[in-house]
Amino acid sequence: MICLFCKNQDTEVIETRISENGTVVRRRRHCPKCQKRFTTYERVEDLPILVIKREGKRERFDPEKLRRGIIRATGKTTVTAQQIENIVTQVESEIKQGDATEIESKAIGNLVAKHLKKIDKVAYIRFASVFRRFVDVEEFEKEVKKLI
Ligand SMILES: [Zn+2]
Known part of the structure; x- marks a missing residue:
């Protein structure tokens, strides 16, 4: 030096x-x-990870924003703050594991849905209904039918 x-x-x-x-x-x-x-x-x-939004706009991946989104989607369910924290950590590390420096927002939605599904079906459905266009529609409908 x-x-x-x-x-x-x-x-x-x-x-x-x-x-x-x-x-x-x-x-x-x-x-x-x-x-x-x-x-x-x-x-x-x-390396900053860029999130590609639906309109094609890109913004820096922000775990805080992800956390807020999950909190909103899991309100009035049994999902705990610790579980939300775990999802944020897992999703963030899954995103960063790859070589990609960009990720579509719907791919993030899918990762969150995958984790929520394991924890709480109701929270998963709520989340999926918010991000319906991001998750597999058939699978979503199957889950709803199971609950009804
Ligand atoms: Zn000197």
């Missing part, structure tokens, strides 16, 4: 600290030439 002050090519690391969650490494560096010290940060590159 080049010296911030004198541009000397050869600086030394005098201290390395890893942040609590392990995503940031902070290094204290010393320049033997000008004797100055500076800090560098090393971070995991977090």
Whole structure:
């Protein structure tokens, strides 16, 4: 790492600290030439995932927005806050596992529906009715019939 002050090519690391969650490494560096010290940060590159909306518009994937959507869809059901949290975490990691940097909003809807279905049928139906056009229509109808 080049010296911030004198541009000397050869600086030394005098201290390395890893942040609590392990995503940031902070290094204290010393320049033997000008004797100055500076800090560098090393971070995991977090590639933004873009969500493709129905109109083709793209926006950055936002777990908070996903959480709010699930909370809205699961109101008055037995789905707990912890279960919602688990779904958000799982869906986020499923999205990030692939190489794709873009995902259609209906694919996210399908992932959420898949997890909700395992937890609470009523919540799943409610969610699916909101995102009806995103889930398999036949499967949705089958589920509704089972409940009636
Ligand atoms: Zn220097």
